[in-house]
Amino acid sequence: MDNFITRRRRHELLxxxxxxxxxxxxxxxxxxxxxxxxxxxxxxxxxLAQAWNILGGYCGQISLGHALYFGMGSYVSTLLxxxxxxxxxxxxxxxxxxxxxxxxxxxxxxFRLSGHYYAIATVVVGEIxxxxxxxWDYVGGATGVYIPIARPSLLNLQFGKDKLPYLHLVLAFxxxxxxxxxxxxxxxxxxxxxxxxDDVVAARSLGVNIFSSxxxxxxxxxxxxxLGGAIYGLYVGYIDPDSVMAGHFSILIALPAVLxxxxxxxxxxxGAALLIPMKELSSSYLGGSGxxxxxxxxxxxxxxxxxxxxxxxxxxxxxxxxxxx
Amino acid sequence: MTLxxxxxxxxxxxxMGLIYALxxxxxxxxxxxMDVVNFAHGELMMLAMYAVxxxxxxxxxxxxxxxxxxxxxxxxxxxxxxxxxIARALSVQFNxxxxxxxxxxxxxxxxxxxxxxxxxxxxxxxxxxxLSGRSWNLGGVYLPLPQLAASVVCLAAFAGLLLISRTxxxxxxxxxxxxxxAVALIGIDRDRIFAMGWGLGAGAVGIAGVMLxxxxxxxxxxxxxxxxxxxxxxxxxxxxxxxxxxxAGLLIGEVEAFTAVILEPSLKQIGVFAVYLAVLxxxxxxxxxxx
Numbered sequence: 001m002d003n004f005i006t007r008r009r010r011h012e013l014l015x016x017x018x019x020x021x022x023x024x025x026x027x028x029x030x031x032x033x034x035x036x037x038x039x040x041x042x043x044x045x046x047x048l049a050q051a052w053n054i055l056g057g058y059c060g061q062i063s064l065g066h067a068l069y070f071g072m073g074s075y076v077s078t079l080l081x082x083x084x085x086x087x088x089x090x091x092x093x094x095x096x097x098x099x100x101x102x103x104x105x106x107x108x109x110x111f112r113l114s115g116h117y118y119a120i121a122t123v124v125v126g127e128i129x130x131x132x133x134x135x136w137d138y139v140g141g142a143t144g145v146y147i148p149i150a151r152p153s154l155l156n157l158q159f160g161k162d163k164l165p166y167l168h169l170v171l172a173f174x175x176x177x178x179x180x181x182x183x184x185x186x187x188x189x190x191x192x193x194x195x196x197x198d199d200v201v202a203a204r205s206l207g208v209n210i211f212s213s214x215x216x217x218x219x220x221x222x223x224x225x226x227l228g229g230a231i232y233g234l235y236v237g238y239i240d241p242d243s244v245m246a247g248h249f250s251i252l253i254a255l256p257a258v259l260x261x262x263x264x265x266x267x268x269x270x271g272a273a274l275l276i277p278m279k280e281l282s283s284s285y286l287g288g289s290g291x292x293x294x295x296x297x298x299x300x301x302x303x304x305x306x307x308x309x310x311x312x313x314x315x316x317x318x319x320x321x322x323x324x325x
Numbered sequence: 326m327t328l329x330x331x332x333x334x335x336x337x338x339x340x341m342g343l344i345y346a347l348x349x350x351x352x353x354x355x356x357x358x359m360d361v362v363n364f365a366h367g368e369l370m371m372l373a374m375y376a377v378x379x380x381x382x383x384x385x386x387x388x389x390x391x392x393x394x395x396x397x398x399x400x401x402x403x404x405x406x407x408x409x410x411i412a413r414a415l416s417v418q419f420n421x422x423x424x425x426x427x428x429x430x431x432x433x434x435x436x437x438x439x440x441x442x443x444x445x446x447x448x449x450x451x452x453x454x455x456l457s458g459r460s461w462n463l464g465g466v467y468l469p470l471p472q473l474a475a476s477v478v479c480l481a482a483f484a485g486l487l488l489i490s491r492t493x494x495x496x497x498x499x500x501x502x503x504x505x506x507a508v509a510l511i512g513i514d515r516d517r518i519f520a521m522g523w524g525l526g527a528g529a530v531g532i533a534g535v536m537l538x539x540x541x542x543x544x545x546x547x548x549x550x551x552x553x554x555x556x557x558x559x560x561x562x563x564x565x566x567x568x569x570x571x572x573a574g575l576l577i578g579e580v581e582a583f584t585a586v587i588l589e590p591s592l593k594q595i596g597v598f599a600v601y602l603a604v605l606x607x608x609x610x611x612x613x614x615x616x
Binding site: 062109112113114115116117119120121123124125127128131132134135247251255258259262291292293294295296297298299300301302303306307310311 | 356362410413414417418419420421422423424426427428430431432433434435436437438439440441442445446545553556557559560564591592594595598599601602605606609610611
């Protein structure tokens with residue numbers, strides 16, 4: 001049976017495969033380190049926003065505490081490497097497991113709360129994690145942890161000064177999150193979660209288990225966020241609570257999804273592709289003066305996009321697709 | 326801990342708690358009226374503190390005497406923000422909840438950047454005020470006068486907010502809160518009420534900012550830490566409840582003061598957050614919340 005939905009989904013998969021090939025090949029011709037760095041960060045946050053979107057978009061639980069799963073992910077893989085010599089290529093899966101587990105532990109009490117009460121509770125839980133890591137000596141406290149430099153190898157996921165392998169690693173992460181979202185969109189979960197998001201009472205009357213729906217979305221979202229945190233830690237080579245767990249990371253993880261289009265397949269990628277280069281470029285060209293111009297631009301852009309495109313930038317494309325040719 | 330220490334810590338918690346309560350009251354007022362959580366609330370407080378610093382720096386006018394002026398300034402700022410951004414954010418068809426979160430959040434970042442642009446990143450402080458350095462000895466418990474004045478003013482502002490709720494305007498406010506569409510039928514201009522609500526909310530946090538400037542440093546990030554406490558206060562008290570904001574503010578002031586002494590000062594917020602989460606487990610809508 002070749003109905004509209006299966007045709008659209010096949011089309012999405014083809015577009016994604018095309019983009020993936022392009023994203024693998026095109027950076028090979030880029031030699032500029034700054035540009036490669038911006039691409040790496042954009043791909044990373046596209047993946048993180050996609051992960052956030054699974055809980056925040058599809059399931060409608062606006063979490064403002066994802067920095068906790070991100071930070072725990074980077075700490076788990078880093079500490080396993082430093083203290084137990086577990087190679088990061090394995091450690092990052094432990095980070096994903098811990099991220100998912102942490103999201104379940106946070107969700108268990110917090111999913112009883114709704115709306116703003118839930119959002120603020122997630123901020124608070126994230127802040128507690130940040131303060132605890134800041135004061136916990138075993139994990140380096142405020143000083144943080146350096147990842148010891150090893151010989152470039154796939155096992156240790158260290159590539160020295162070469163940025164391209166990192167780019168491909170982050171690209172794989174981004175592709176994995178996209179694929180997870182694509183699979184979810186084709187599953188029963190997608191409809192159950194949407195019912196939870198739109199009308200809890202109606203969802204319950206249809207036999208949807210609200211709590212376990214939220215928990216499932218949280219586990220997947222948290223696991224991918226933890227994985228992203230592990231990759232980020234490897235890439236920057238040094239982590240401390242301020243660089244991986246501070247509250248503004250939670251916003252930065254959610255923001256691309258919101259600006260691109262909440263609860264959509266392409267929104268997080270589109271949002272990250274716009275937001276991260278803008279943020280990085282303005283802070284490297286304007287932020288150096290320390291005069292806050294970059295912050296003003298960043299803030300103004302969030303306000304303007306949110307007001308002008310409340311459904312996200314992705315709706316620009318959709319309108320064209322459905323409108324008269 | 327001696328009894329004297331306990332009393333001293335409790336007094337410090339009380340004085341700080343009243344400030345938290347007033348900051349939270351402004352937030353709660355706006356939320357109760359139109360379901361909007363203002364994520365730029367701390368930045369409004371920061372603006373009030375900078376206003377105090379600038380006026381004091383230029384003219385030497387004492388913060389206490391600037392109170393009416395800066396409060397009026399913030400009232401106006403609140404109304405402008407409503408007219409310029411929030412009215413628009415409320416009129417969108419989709420994702421209204423998400424849009425208002427990120428619009429006010431973007432505004433917060435913008436104000437922070439603007440403050441850094443104008444005044445630089447370093448800390449500023451107002452000193453040599455009428456009250457600075459003085460304290461009142463109440464049976465062995467020292468109450469620093471700037472903090473004491475701040476809490477008295479906050480209490481008065483709280484009483485003022487409650488008085489306003491009894492006036493004709495307050496009734497219109499309450500009616501708009503109950504049913505924002507029906508009030509149009511009885512001739513209440515909803516937009517005007519909402520704008521006034523933003524004015525009052527910003528004015529309240531402005532008053533808190535003025536009093537805080539008498540004894541606390543000013544910097545571009547000063548709002549952020551106070552705002553976090555304010556969100557916790559509002560959620561703990563219950564969104565939209567004034568009484569809740571007062572009780573929760575006092576509770577948080579005390580918990581914070583005692584955690585700082587019993588554990589250590591760097592962990593003082595952990596105590597607050599733990600109490601908040603514990604209360605929400607039993608009362609998911611806060612102590613006094615109905616919304």
